[in-house]
Amino acid sequence: xxxxxxxxxxxxxxxxxxxxxxxxxxxxxxxxxxxxxxxxxxxxxxxxxxxxxxxxxxxxxxxxxxxxxxxxxxxxxxxxxxxxxxxxxxxxxxxxxxxxxxxxxxxxxxxxxxxxxxxxxxxxxxxxxxxxxxxxxxxxxxxxxxxxxxxxxxxxxxxxxxxxxxxxxxxxxxxxxxxxxxxxxxxxxxxxxxxxxxxxxxxxxxxxxxxxxxxxxxxxxxxxxxxxxxxxxxxxxxxxx
Amino acid sequence: xxxxxxxxxxxxxxxxxxxxxxxxxxxxxxxxxxxxxxxxxxxxxxxxxxxxxxxxxxxxxxxxxxxxxxxxxxxxxxxxxxxxxxxxxxxxxxxxxxxxxxxxxxxxxxxxxxxxxxxxxxxxxxxxxxxxxxxxxxxxxxxxxxxxxxxxxxxxxxxxxxxxxxxxxxxxxxxxxxxxxxxxxxxxxxxxxxxxxxxxxxxxxxxxxxxxxxxxxxxxxxxxxxxxxxxxxxxxxxxxx
Numbered sequence: 001x002x003x004x005x006x007x008x009x010x011x012x013x014x015x016x017x018x019x020x021x022x023x024x025x026x027x028x029x030x031x032x033x034x035x036x037x038x039x040x041x042x043x044x045x046x047x048x049x050x051x052x053x054x055x056x057x058x059x060x061x062x063x064x065x066x067x068x069x070x071x072x073x074x075x076x077x078x079x080x081x082x083x084x085x086x087x088x089x090x091x092x093x094x095x096x097x098x099x100x101x102x103x104x105x106x107x108x109x110x111x112x113x114x115x116x117x118x119x120x121x122x123x124x125x126x127x128x129x130x131x132x133x134x135x136x137x138x139x140x141x142x143x144x145x146x147x148x149x150x151x152x153x154x155x156x157x158x159x160x161x162x163x164x165x166x167x168x169x170x171x172x173x174x175x176x177x178x179x180x181x182x183x184x185x186x187x188x189x190x191x192x193x194x195x196x197x198x199x200x201x202x203x204x205x206x207x208x209x210x211x212x213x214x215x216x217x218x219x220x221x222x223x224x225x226x227x228x229x230x231x232x233x234x235x236x237x238x239x240x241x
Numbered sequence: 242x243x244x245x246x247x248x249x250x251x252x253x254x255x256x257x258x259x260x261x262x263x264x265x266x267x268x269x270x271x272x273x274x275x276x277x278x279x280x281x282x283x284x285x286x287x288x289x290x291x292x293x294x295x296x297x298x299x300x301x302x303x304x305x306x307x308x309x310x311x312x313x314x315x316x317x318x319x320x321x322x323x324x325x326x327x328x329x330x331x332x333x334x335x336x337x338x339x340x341x342x343x344x345x346x347x348x349x350x351x352x353x354x355x356x357x358x359x360x361x362x363x364x365x366x367x368x369x370x371x372x373x374x375x376x377x378x379x380x381x382x383x384x385x386x387x388x389x390x391x392x393x394x395x396x397x398x399x400x401x402x403x404x405x406x407x408x409x410x411x412x413x414x415x416x417x418x419x420x421x422x423x424x425x426x427x428x429x430x431x432x433x434x435x436x437x438x439x440x441x442x443x444x445x446x447x448x449x450x451x452x453x454x455x456x457x458x459x460x461x462x463x464x465x466x467x468x469x470x471x472x473x474x475x476x477x478x479x480x481x482x
Contacts, residue, residue, distance in 0.1 A: 021386065021389075024386060024389075025386075025389055027379060027382040028378045028379055028382055028383070028384075028385050028389070029378065029379060030379045052384070052386070053382070053384075054382065093400075094400070135396070136399065136400050136403055137269045137270065137399075138268060138269055138270060138271045138399075141268040141269055141294070141295065142269070143269075143293070143294075144269050145262065145265060145266075145293070147389075148262075148265075148266055148269070148388075148389065148392045151389045151392055151393060152392060152393060152396050155376070155393050158377065158378075158379075159334075159335070159377050194473060194476070196480075197473070197476040197477050197479075197480045198476060198479075198480070199472060199473055199476035199477075208469055211465060211466060211469055212466075212469060215460055215462065215466050216460075218460060219456055219457075219459060219460040221456065224452060225452060225453075225456050228449055228452055228453060231440060232435060232438070232440055235435070235438040235439060235440035236438050236440075236477055238438075238439075239437075239438050239439070239480075239481060240480060
């Protein structure tokens with residue numbers, strides 16, 4: 001599935017800020033196609049301000065009079081909802097939605113449909129959809145902002161699709177965890193210094209050294225860090241003379 | 242882990258709409274605690290309009306002058322970032338963050354920290370954090386709106402919490418990560434001792450202290466361990482006489 005084959009459809013949106021915020025959310029997650037169905041507000045200064053640079057999405061938006069025309073070319077239409085419907089609709093969770101889209105053919109056209117700020121999608125509009133995706137929310141405060149709902153679903157699809165360019169962080173040798181033997185060398189040095197400082201009882205170094213081992217082992221100490229830690233011990237020894 | 246033990250911290254926010262939108266996003270996902278650090282705007286009509294009914298979160302917000310005071314009582318502090326840092330910080334993906342929080346003790350206090358709209362978090366602020374969570378985004382349009390970032394992370398945590406059976410691991414108090422202020426006390430003590438030993442250049446403690454901070458922050462030092470570490474420093478001081 002290609003992200004450019006998924007269109008975000010906003011039906012009857014009343015606030016231009018939400019259209020702009022939706023464009024920004026889409027751009028953040030590599031979505032490009034926005035369709036407005038019967039928008040109830042102009043797409044002007046307020047929308048562009050909230051888009052915060054995602055102008056291309058607003059410039060290239062489609063506008064349709066009704067949902068049926070907006071989705072006429074789509075192979076799969078999914079309605080987003082923050083509330084469950086009394087009429088049970090085939091329901092996907094956001095991760096299930098993402099998996100479903102990822103499994104689709106590269107040429108499949110898909111629409112994710114978002115309803116009006118106050119009244120959502122009408123029953124007639126729901127009838128046009130193959131699935132409903134339900135974003136889990138607080139049952140006592142379930143109304144998600146429409147642009148936030150778009151953000152959440154675009155994020156789910158984007159991150160699952162693993163088209164996240166695998167920016168392989170080249171790890172420098174000094175930032176890799178050291179070999180175990182180096183750590184043992186450090187523990188030995190540490191124990192000597194702590195005995196010298198009479199912090200450890202030479203007869204009973206056990207429990208404290210065990211706890212210190214656990215601390216540093218779980219930290220996966222890097223070469224850079226072990227050099228600092230060893231340098232500290234050497235400095236303490238020198239002070240002692 | 243309890244959602245009410247996770248505070249959302251917004252540092253230096255400049256737009257009241259973002260504070261309101263953050264409150265709404267939090268309420269949608271059952272989060273309740275909002276802390277503003279040095280806010281650059283009033284929390285008035287615009288914020289309440291965008292909160293869309295999540296008034297209790299705005300009414301009950303905390304306000305602090307700096308990040309250190311906001312997180313002083315926290316056992317774990319996580320910075321949200323949409324960009325990777327040059328100095329590699331222990332990094333979590335949003336699902337890893339959710340898993341980590343879910344595994345935590347019910348009494349652990351956690352902060353999720355979000356930076357300024359244009360400049361994010363300062364390096365000094367990053368130094369206070371145990372982890373960074375990186376929300377994957379389009380590399381060519383990576384700047385997420387701050388309320389959208391809050392929405393995405395709250396959603397991840399809420400939905401994972403709902404699906405993961407609550408296996409409560411009883412953790413003894415001495416094995417929990419210490420409060421942040423305790424760790425700061427240790428860093429101060431450590432720096433003093435290292436200067437005394439002439440390991441640190443008093444003019445230039447910077448880089449080495451930064452690296453040591455990073456090591457211990459990522460280790461989530463427990464009370465038992467901090468007692469040992471402080472004891473070591475005191476023993477070294479006594480040797481010096």
